[in-house]
Each structure stands twice: as structure tokens, then as C-alpha cells.
Amino acid sequence: xxxxxxxxxxxxxxxxxxxxxxxxxxxxxxxxxxxxxxxxxxxxxxxxxxxxxxxxxxxxxxxxxxxxxxxxxxxxxxxxxxxxxxxxxxxxxxxxxxxxxxxxxxxxxxxxxxxxxxxxxxxxxxxxxxxxxxxxxxxxxxxxxxxxxxxxxxxxxxxxxxxxxxxxxxxxxxxxxxxxxxxxxxxxxxxxxxxxxxxxxxxxxxxxxxxxxxxxxxxxxxxxxxxxxxxxxxxxxxxxxxxxxxxxxxxxxxxxxxxxxxxxxxxxxxxxxxxxxxxxxxxxxxxxxxxxxxxxxxxxxxxxxxxxxxxxxxxxxxxxxxxxxxxxxxxxxxxxxxxxxxxxxxxxxxxxxxxxxxxxxxxxxxxxxxxxxxxxxxxxxxxxxxxxxxxxxxxxxxxxxxxxxxxxxxxxxxxxxxxxxxxxxxxxxxxxxxxxxxxxxxxxxxxxxxxxxxxxxxxxxxxxxxxxxxxxxxxxxxxxxxxxxxxxxxxxxxxxxxxxxxxxxxxxxxxxxxxxxxxxxxxxxxxxxxxxxxxx
Amino acid sequence: xxxxxxxxxxxxxxxxxxxxxxxxxxxxxxxxxxxxxxxxxxxxxxxxxxxxxxxxxxxxxxxxxxxxxxxxxxxxxxxxxxxxxxxxxxxxxxxxxxxxxxxxxxxxxxxxxxxxxxxxxxxxxxxxxxxxxxxxxxxxxxxxxxxxxxxxxxxxxxxxxxxxxxxxxxxxxxxxxxxxxxxxxxxxxxxxxxxxxxxxxxxxxxxxxxxxxxxxxxxxxxxxxxxxxxxxxxxxxxxxxxxxxxxxxxxxxx
Numbered sequence: 077x078x079x080x081x082x083x084x085x086x087x088x089x090x091x092x093x094x095x096x097x098x099x100x101x102x103x104x105x106x107x108x109x110x111x112x113x114x115x116x117x118x119x120x121x122x123x124x125x126x127x128x129x130x131x132x133x134x135x136x137x138x139x140x141x142x143x144x145x146x147x148x149x150x151x152x153x154x155x156x157x158x159x160x161x162x163x164x165x166x167x168x169x170x171x172x173x174x175x176x177x178x179x180x181x182x183x184x185x186x187x188x189x190x191x192x193x194x195x196x197x198x199x200x201x202x203x204x205x206x207x208x209x210x211x212x213x214x215x216x217x218x219x220x221x222x223x224x225x226x227x228x229x230x231x232x233x234x235x236x237x238x239x240x241x242x243x244x245x246x247x248x249x250x251x252x253x254x255x256x257x258x259x260x261x262x263x264x265x266x267x268x269x270x271x272x273x274x275x276x277x278x279x280x281x282x283x284x285x286x287x288x289x290x291x292x293x294x295x296x297x298x299x300x301x302x303x304x305x306x307x308x309x310x311x312x313x314x315x316x317x318x319x320x321x322x323x324x325x326x327x328x329x330x331x332x333x334x335x336x337x338x339x340x341x342x343x344x345x346x347x348x349x350x351x352x353x354x355x356x357x358x359x360x361x362x363x364x365x366x367x368x369x370x371x372x373x374x375x376x377x378x379x380x381x382x383x384x385x386x387x388x389x390x391x392x393x394x395x396x397x398x399x400x401x402x403x404x405x406x407x408x409x410x411x412x413x414x415x416x417x418x419x420x421x422x423x424x425x426x427x428x429x430x431x432x433x434x435x436x437x438x439x440x441x442x443x444x445x446x447x448x449x450x451x452x453x454x455x456x457x458x459x460x461x462x463x464x465x466x467x468x469x470x471x472x473x474x475x476x477x478x479x480x481x482x483x484x485x486x487x488x489x490x491x492x493x494x495x496x497x498x499x500x501x502x503x504x505x506x507x508x509x510x511x512x513x514x515x516x517x518x519x520x521x522x523x524x525x526x527x528x529x530x531x532x533x534x535x536x537x538x539x540x541x542x543x544x545x546x547x548x549x550x551x552x553x554x555x556x557x558x559x560x561x562x563x564x565x566x567x568x569x570x571x572x573x574x575x576x577x578x579x580x581x582x583x584x585x586x587x588x589x590x591x592x593x594x595x596x597x598x599x600x601x602x603x604x605x606x607x608x609x610x611x612x
Numbered sequence: 613x614x615x616x617x618x619x620x621x622x623x624x625x626x627x628x629x630x631x632x633x634x635x636x637x638x639x640x641x642x643x644x645x646x647x648x649x650x651x652x653x654x655x656x657x658x659x660x661x662x663x664x665x666x667x668x669x670x671x672x673x674x675x676x677x678x679x680x681x682x683x684x685x686x687x688x689x690x691x692x693x694x695x696x697x698x699x700x701x702x703x704x705x706x707x708x709x710x711x712x713x714x715x716x717x718x719x720x721x722x723x724x725x726x727x728x729x730x731x732x733x734x735x736x737x738x739x740x741x742x743x744x745x746x747x748x749x750x751x752x753x754x755x756x757x758x759x760x761x762x763x764x765x766x767x768x769x770x771x772x773x774x775x776x777x778x779x780x781x782x783x784x785x786x787x788x789x790x791x792x793x794x795x796x797x798x799x800x801x802x803x804x805x806x807x808x809x810x811x812x813x814x815x816x817x818x819x820x821x822x823x824x825x826x827x828x829x830x831x832x833x834x835x836x837x838x839x840x841x842x843x844x845x846x847x848x849x850x851x852x853x854x855x856x857x858x859x860x861x862x863x864x865x866x
Contacts, residue, residue, distance in 0.1 A: 095630070349745045353731075355707065355714040359724050371721050378718040382704050382711075389706045389747075447704035447712075450763060453666055454719040455691035526705050526749065605670025605684070608663075608701070 077171075081179025082186060085161050103188060110192040117199045124203040133302040134286045136200055137295035140223055141286075143193060144294055147227040148234045149406075152395065158187050162528075163236070163334040164341060173335035180334065181229070181327065190228050197224035204301040215312050216301035222319035223297030229326035236333035240340075242391035251394070255402055262405065291315075293322035355381050375456055379464025383444065384471060392443055392524055400436045401476060404429040420567060422488045426480035426501035427560055431552065433473045434508020438548035440465055440516040441600075442523045442611040449608060458600025462513045462593045469509060477501045493567075499578045500563040503585025507559045510592025511551040517600045519544040520611045559584045617680035619644040619771045619802035620665060625674035627660050634660040635671070636826035642771075642804055642819070644679070647797045649817035649834075650806040651843075653851050657826040658806045659699055659775055665804075666696045666773050678771060692720065695769035697760045699776045699806075709743030709751065709759045710735060716763035727766065734762040737792060739785050753780035761789065771802045778812060790816060810844040824851040 093100040124132055161183050166176055184190060201220025204212035241247035268281055290299030296315040303311035358381035359374040369377060386393045408425040441448070444465060451461055481498040485491055521544055562577035600607070620642040627635040635657045642648045652658045663669035665676050667683055667690075676683040676690075683690040704712060710731055717727030735744055738758045743751065748759060757780055764772060772793070778786050793803050793816070807813050813820060814834065820843070821831040829850045830837045838846050 350708045350711070350747070351745060353708070353710050353714050353728075353744075355711045355718065356724060356728060359714075359718050374718050374724065375721075378715050382707055382715060385706045386704075446702040449668055449696075449698050449701045450703060450716060451719065452668055453691060453694060453696040453698075454716065455667075455688050456719045526702050601687075604687070605667065608668055612701075 219297035383468035430505035459597030652823035695764035
């Protein structure tokens, strides 16, 4: 079964490459890029091998923990997990999870990222050379390999659990609570750093935290070699035993998740019942002057309403919403912790959030493609669809950006800049959404279909998305400085620039949004006969 | 000379996917008021042809006219005349059945009150009682088909293009759909269906085209295409039997 599954995976990948040959270029480019990083890892390992045992252990634990977190966070929030052997595809075959698992486990290591990070782990483990002969290196290498296996297994498990959690309303609430918890942890980190200073945090809190991680499956694999020949005793061996047990636990949890996935397809809404007709209610509204909606306004309202339902109920959208909010907050929070200060640059956080949300919509059409055919055969104008989608996103994104602006200004203790910062951040959001509206119809790429795992990805799909992302980044990179530049000028020169920044950013942001919607509409109509095949 | 343009006029349609020529010079005239069946083996190009004919897929070459209006040059004039039920495409599955029909009516430019009345009529006529409050993602395949048909009907089009409309539909609902479609044709509308069920096509359609390998192999009235034989027999004659009719002896239990 192992050979059959590994062979099946390669056959699927080869067929994908034959169909879309350009994906191969990105996979090869990714492999070359990974290979080029290896010398840097070797140099880092060589330098680390000369450090003290304590420093070596802390660095290895920290790097290992970050890579481990990335193996969970990045696939869930950004790239997805290779789904060529998605367990649900075996559902009709009558093969048990127990028989599938060895093959799935081996196949999980036949990807470029898995091969690269196993190698990185081995190099990291070899950093224990020079610490008393062969023993520490051997223990370090075994611990590193076990840690790398746990990264790969936990990534697969997280994708299956994540898809399962997002498929239910209760699960989506739990995710919201988890996000709130994460924000709380980041806030606690900010408080600690602001109270004690960054240097003190590194010397005490972070050091203590890393040593504690060394006694958990997160860091035990890299910490095991620390005690070989020094403290003696069972320390290295119970850490390795814990890692073996941890790998086994992850494997069994993965098997259990596969078992569940085989007989519980995701393509169900959990029997949700809705009262009333939300579309009818939305199109029966009135405009700001109190007039009943025109036919055009009704279409925009209908598109907005159905897209809002997707943002709330479609796991693929919910996963993106979480990613769009968490990534900037995570990195922004880490930056705040790292900088340890209350500097005015923190006001860049809401702008980064706006940028992430807006730019993240660069493949909006593909996610919204489940009923694309209905819009196309109905001859709905592209402008109405683009506007409806943009308005739906802004319904949750604008309050988020305003909230982030208030928090940033509060941290910086600069309430005097609240209005310019908020206006600029919201303007950046609309400008980025305008650019994304165009790229989403210009360069759409395939995403998981409704009912598929929101975390699934084809081999080479990262490359496919790169083209759209690069074009979107260039467009956003051209427009956003025009919106945010005046705010920077205001911080530098002050005076009339504050007022000017509000006026200019609001004008340019609105202009970019309207221009983006109009342009996206034109491109959509010109390409309507090609869009379905581009995203399915 | 007939001055009334056909309901659907396909000329020189051609579509290639990589090395596969899916549609290779399809010419078809579908007269107004006809119940037209498109038959063909799997992979014959039926769905590709119907996708091009409804504006879902751009052709490499050829033209499509709906009641004389060029679909690809004047889509905003031609598409309102069409009601479309595609096969194998998802729909907005996080809406309820009722909301999906409302959405289809609204984007077709109907007044909300008209949409509401038609939505209720369609839910009743297609036996979609519980679908009003259930998300489409929780529908059975047959219910999904029926709600898709409701979306195709809601704006009262002049031409219905339905890809496998009876697939997965239960016999009771199938009878209701047949009645609706026959009534539609009797009132001057045009229906184009694709199907693999010969008996169904013989029962419903007055005109038939058999498609194979991207070409139209036969086209005309049901009697013309049958040529005095059974439709299934004629179909097999035109598209050919399975080349390797191997006897699966290992499948037998006794």
C-alpha cells in the first residue's frame, strides 16, 4: 500500500504538470531556492557549534519552535497543504484509514518543503558537534529528525482538523475565540516587554520560556543533546522517548482524523436552517435618500448579501478572514514586542492590516466562483459584481481597520493622530481592494472548490498564485504609497500636512476603489467566456 | 424562405482544449417552439457545445445567435432570452434554495415582488418545499438540479438550454418537470436538452441532434433521425459500439 500511494501521488503530480506545465517551473524554482538556502544553514550551524551549550540549546529550540509553528500556520493561513492524496478521495474505495496511513505518511515527505526542512533539521541537529564527541551529535540528529517528522505530521493534522472545525458554526466561533486568545497573548507580550525592557525579557522571560519548551515536544528534540555527557542521567533519553511518543500521538491523531474524513464529507452545511430570505430583504432596501433601490442597486445588494453569507458560512472564506486578520496582528505584535517601544511607527500596524486584507482579495473571483456561471448567463455587469464583492469585504474589514487604528494610537499614546491614521488606513484598504478587484479577474487561479478542504493545494499551486500575487503586489505597491505617503509627510513635517494627508488619502483611496471596480468590470465582461475554465 | 430566425443558431463552432478538439465545426439550427434533444456519447462535446451556446465558454471560432442576436457580440441583449441549467458546475451553495432563486431573479433584473411570487410558485411546482430554508450545500443531487432549473425559469426566458435536466431527479419530480417544459414549448418557448436517456428524448423531443467526436452526426426531426429504426439503435449505428467488448468472466459468481 505504501508503494501504491507514493506512486499514485507522483502520477497525480506528473499529470498536473502535463496539464499545466508552467507549474513545474515554479516547483523547480522552489527546489533551487531551497537548495541555495542550504549553504546558509550549514554556515549557521557551523557558527552555532562554537557557541556555549546553553546558547546552542536556546537557539535550536527557538528556531525549531518557529519552524514548527510555521508548518502549522503557513499552510493554514497562506499556502494550503498538498492535497493530491486528500483522504476523502479514498472514501469510495473501502480502504481503512489504518491501511492508508503508512502510505500517506511516507508520501507526506515527498514534497519539496518536507525534504528541505528534514535536511534543515538534520543540519541543525549536527550543531552539537564539538560538545563531547559522537554522543551529542547522534542524539541531536535523532532528536532533530523526530522533530522534523512531528512538523510534517502536525501540519497534516492541523489541515484536517482546521477544515473540520471551520465546517461547523460552533467551530467558527471557537476559531474566533482562539484569535482573541492569540491577540491576548500578543498583548501580554507587549505588556511584559514594555514593563521590563527587551534586554531583560531576553535574559529572563524568553530564556525561561525556551528552557520550558525544551521539556515539551516542541523543543525536546533539539534540547535532548544538551545534557549528553554533562548532566548525565536520563535527561536526553526521556526527551527522545517523549519525541517518539509525540510522533506516535500525532500519527494516531492523524489516522483518527483520516478515519473521520472518510465517512464525514465536508461538503455539508450541517443541516443549517435559515429563516426568511436574506437576498429578498437586502434588495428591498432603500438608498441614502430614502428611495427604493434601482435595478442596478438591487443587483449590487444581492451580490453583497450573498458574499457576506460566504464570509460568515463558507469555510474557505472564514479561513481567509482569519488569515487576513491574524497574520498582520501576529507579525505586528511580534514587531511591537521586539521593538519593545511605544514609537509612533506602531501606527503603521492598521495600515499593514488594511494592506493585508485588501491585497488578500487578489483572487476574489476564484473563491466566489461557485456560482460564477449564474452571473455570467444572467449578463450581470462586471462592475456590479466587483462592487458587491468589495462592499461585502469592507463590511468587516473597515471596522477591523478602525479598531486596529485605535489600538495602535493608544499604544503610541498619540491620540492627536487618530483621525489621519484611521482615514489613511481605511483609504489604503479601499485602494488595495480596488487593485485586487482588477487582478482577481485578470489572473485568477484555482482554489479549493466549495466542499473541499479550505487548506488544500495542488502541487505547484504556490507558483500559480505567485504570478497573481506578484502582479497584485506591483499594482498595490504603485497605488498605496500615493495614499499613505501624505501621512508619512505629516509625521515628518507636521503642520498643514495633517489635514492634507486626510484629504489626499481619502481622495486617492476612493478613486482607486472606484477605478478598480470599473476596470475590473470591464475585464470581467471581456473575459467572461474564459473565467470558468480559469478557476475550475 | 423562412424569415423567422431560429431560436438558437450555431455556426462553425470550434473549441480546443490542449490536444483535444472538443468541438469541431458544429452547425445547428434549433427552430423556435421546438423541443430539441442533443444526444451523444460521453466526451462527444455536448456540454462544451451547450456552454458555448449559453455564453459560459468562449469558442475558438464560430458564432451563436439567439433569436437572431449574436450572443458573443451582444451578450446583454441575447442572454436575457436564455434560461440555462449547466451540468457539473457548483452554485452559490451557502444560500438557501429560496434565496438562490431570488438571487437569480434579481440579477435578471426582475422586480423584488415579482421575484418573490415566482420563487414561491417555482418552489411549489418543483416540489422544493423544504428547500426554501435549507442551504443548497445540504441538498441532494436531485434537489440541486431542481433548484438550478428554477433559477433557469425564474425570468421566463424564451429559450431554455438544459444540460441533463433529469439526471438524479426522482420520477415524481421528473413528471412535474416534463409537464412544465411541455407547457413552455406549447406556449411558443424553445427547449434544448442534453440527455443520455433515449426513451426520455423520444418521449419529449420533436427534433434531435446526435453529436460525436465534436461533430453533428445527425440532425432533424425525431423521425428523420430515427430513419424508421429505434433511436437507440440509430445512435449506436452513428457513434459506434464499444470497440473492445470484453467478457468480464471474473465478475461472475457462478
